[in-house]
Amino acid sequence: MALDPKSLKLFIRVIQAGTISAAAEQEHIAAAAISRRISDLEEQMGVALVERSNKGLKATPAGRALIDRAHRILNDLGALETHIQDYGSGEKGYVRIHANLSAINQFLPAELGAFLKSYPHIQIDLAERMSTEIAQAVAENTADIGVLVMDEPIKDLTYLPYRSDELAIITSRHHPLAKRRKVRFEETLDFPYVGLPHGSQMNLQLTRSALALNRTWRCRFQVSGYDALCLMVEADLGTGILPRRVAQTQAKALHIRILELDEPWAKRQLHLCVRSRASLSPAAQLLVAHMAHNYVSPATT
Known part of the structure; x- marks a missing residue:
């Protein structure tokens, strides 16, 4: 059978x-x-x-x-x-996307919404994954498109610039740093953090940056997403780092403070990741073209 x-x-x-x-x-x-x-x-x-x-x-x-x-x-x-298929009534297809938490929270809802208005017959399967897993999924053909913060590029994959974002520090309103407008990362290391899941790109960045300063990044709690992270910070259980746009949205509902992170690595570049454009299905090619066309360079943001 x-x-x-x-x-x-x-x-x-x-x-x-x-x-x-x-x-x-x-x-x-x-x-x-x-x-x-x-x-x-x-x-x-x-x-x-x-x-x-x-x-x-x-x-x-x-x-x-x-x-x-x-x-x-x-x-x-x-x-x-x-x-x-006859393209007269609109393209059809199936596209698998693995994207990190930052992309899903900041960019993909509007991006995919606009795309599906133009191509309503294309089915998109979106899965949230850590950046450290996404490129491997694309390489193994378990995802067609990855959206990630690139660490070490995998050979034979194609990376395209997608969007940029900026990391910020958040604290409770009663935290010793709460009245500051801008802080260096080193100044925050005297305090415990609330972090994302083990193995996430964010945690790796914070661990490496602390080691470069001969310090230790102390993560008191690990949570699965930005909502939980902000709630823990509001309860004064630690400081946190997340994209500024996400922090600004959360601050409308929570009693948290947003501080500028005065570090060069606070400004990040998100990338699209594919095996190659030629290997993509027509539907996936359309989506990559749409997302790459909407790329906004850091100089214009």
């Missing part, structure tokens, strides 16, 4: 959603029908693809391997469909 692309898509959706019922609601299909498709896949493969518990479902090692390969298959099918 040949693999059914619909079953592969539903299997991926179930793992992403965590439960069959959540996936069924998202896909507007009966939960029993999804459960049957997964059972059929497991019978066809001769191996368990999911682990079931009272917390939901997660992929087995075999299931994760299937997801990786299924993404590639679905992407190839989407590219094939795009190639043969």
Whole structure:
């Protein structure tokens, strides 16, 4: 029996959603029908693809391997469909983007919204990942486009300038630094920090910068995103560093102070990352062209 692309898509959706019922609601299909498709896949493969518990479902090692390969298959099918479709009613396709937290919070909502108004038949699968993981995902063809803060470029990948941002320090209103307008990073190292998850590009930057000063970056808590980071800072549990635009949005609702970070590395360049433009599906090429066209250089921001 040949693999059914619909079953592969539903299997991926179930793992992403965590439960069959959540996936069924998202896909507007009966939960029993999804459960049957997964059972059929497991019978066809001769191996368990999911682990079931009272917390939901997660992929087995075999299931994760299937997801990786299924993404590639679905992407190839989407590219094939795009190639043969009549473009009279609009382009169709499937594009996988892995983007870091900064890009998702600052730029991608408006960027993707504008793109999908022009190309409503293109499906975009957006996943949040750490910059340290994104380029590898593109290299391994588990993502078509990466949006990241580049550290060490991976050979044979193409990097295109995307957007620039600026990091800022945030403190509670009662913090000893709160009345300052501008601080050097070294001045903040006397105080504990609230950081992002282990392995994030931000944490790596702060650790390296502290080591360059023969100091230690003390991270008291690690949280998964900017919202939680700002709430912890508001509660005076530590200082934090995040993009100024995000901090300004958060400061409208929270009692936090924003301080200029007086360091050259506070001004960052975000990049698009692809294997090569020629390797992209037509739909992915359209999206890259749209995002690169909207690039704003630091000199104009």
